[in-house]
Amino acid sequence: MPLPDQTPKLPKIPFLVGDAALLAAAWFIGDGASRPWQPEAMFAVAGCVLCGGLLGAIPFLTDYARRQDEALDDRQRGLEALARTVAASAEQISIAAQGLNEIADLAQRNLRQAEQLPHKLQEKMAEFRGRAAGNRDEEIEELEKELAALRASETDRIESAVDKLSKAAALLLKAEDAVALRAAAPPAQVRADAPEAAPVRPDAAVGPEIPPPDTGTAASPAPVPRAPRKPRGPRKPKVEDAAPVPTEASELQPELPVAAAADSPSEFSQIAPDEEAPVPAVSSDGATRLLVTAYIGIGNRIFIRGDGPGLSWEKGVPLQFVSIGKWRWEAPDATAPVRFKLYKNDEVECAALGERSVEAGSQQELSASF
Numbered sequence: 600m601p602l603p604d605q606t607p608k609l610p611k612i613p614f615l616v617g618d619a620a621l622l623a624a625a626w627f628i629g630d631g632a633s634r635p636w637q638p639e640a641m642f643a644v645a646g647c648v649l650c651g652g653l654l655g656a657i658p659f660l661t662d663y664a665r666r667q668d669e670a671l672d673d674r675q676r677g678l679e680a681l682a683r684t685v686a687a688s689a690e691q692i693s694i695a696a697q698g699l700n701e702i703a704d705l706a707q708r709n710l711r712q713a714e715q716l717p718h719k720l721q722e723k724m725a726e727f728r729g730r731a732a733g734n735r736d737e738e739i740e741e742l743e744k745e746l747a748a749l750r751a752s753e754t755d756r757i758e759s760a761v762d763k764l765s766k767a768a769a770l771l772l773k774a775e776d777a778v779a780l781r782a783a784a785p786p787a788q789v790r791a792d793a794p795e796a797a798p799v800r801p802d803a804a805v806g807p808e809i810p811p812p813d814t815g816t817a818a819s820p821a822p823v824p825r826a827p828r829k830p831r832g833p834r835k836p837k838v839e840d841a842a843p844v845p846t847e848a849s850e851l852q853p854e855l856p857v858a859a860a861a862d863s864p865s866e867f868s869q870i871a872p873d874e875e876a877p878v879p880a881v882s883s884d885g886a887t888r889l890l891v892t893a894y895i896g897i898g899n900r901i902f903i904r905g906d907g908p909g910l911s912w913e914k915g916v917p918l919q920f921v922s923i924g925k926w927r928w929e930a931p932d933a934t935a936p937v938r939f940k941l942y943k944n945d946e947v948e949c950a951a952l953g954e955r956s957v958e959a960g961s962q963q964e965l966s967a968s969f
Contacts, residue, residue: 608665611658621651882962887933889957890928891918893967895943901926901967905939905954908932915945933959943969 625647632640740778893901902915908930909916918926930937938956941949949967957963 609646609661613661614654618651618655621654625651644768658817662720674728693708708963728921764885843969880962882960885933885960886929887937888927888929888962889918889939890962891928891941891967892924892965893926893941893949893969894924895969899944902942902945903928904942904945905937907935907937907939908937915942917945935959941965941967 628647629636629644636644763918862958887907889903893900895901900920901918903918904910904912904915906912916928918928920929922950936956936958938954940954941952942948947969949969951968952965955963955965
């Protein structure tokens, strides 16, 4: 179905039929005329041929004219579309120009603010420094006041503790004299004088509680050894870490001699071993296993080189990732001790560990740092 803006085509068949009819008429006229042709016959034949040619050329001429009109219409439509495109482009260009103007204004404002920014920063820094200095002075004054009050209270407590310790020492001397007298006296006299020679128990708030001597024997009670403590490293003293002054009777009790405990090896067998030395353990499945703790960052791996099953000193074997910071290597067919070194990404050697070894069928845990 032709579009509304297209002109209908002129059919060619009627014109071609008419042309054929005129040519046939010219042929009949020429064939029926006497020889030589009369002028009337010649004019009739010429007229029929001429009319047939014109009649046959009419549809072709109309077709050519229609094609020219279509070409003109297409050109006009293209020009109209181009005009619309140019108008839309001009509108977009105008919008972009307005946006560029706004951007230029905004950039100028930002530039002016950036020029004023150093001055504002200097003012804020000066204000902050002033506030910090004021706060620091106030904190220093408060700390000095607290330190003075703490020193005064600690001095009072120390003086009272010294008085209590002196009283406790005097009581201890009296108790020792009484025990010595009981040890030197005969057993019968000790039994007779026991009620009178019993030591006086001092007040718990004044001095330590002294147990009464055994009246059945002449020897003094055996000293109780103190359990050794694990030594600690030195630390920086602080005001809060000042030694507290003992106030209870149990805290004022003097230390008993530990000379007798020094000869007993069982009292010192509780010293903790070196925690950094790796302690191998027999694996449950009989495989030789190595567990390494190392935090080397995401994307890095730990490699092992050495002398053992599947190992060499030229190229490392990657350890299996277990969890964050945990790596594992195992060899189920090891029959001899495995000597090894650890490397980060098979390039950086773990100098902190150096060359290590693990027994066959045992499990060892190490901490590596690169």
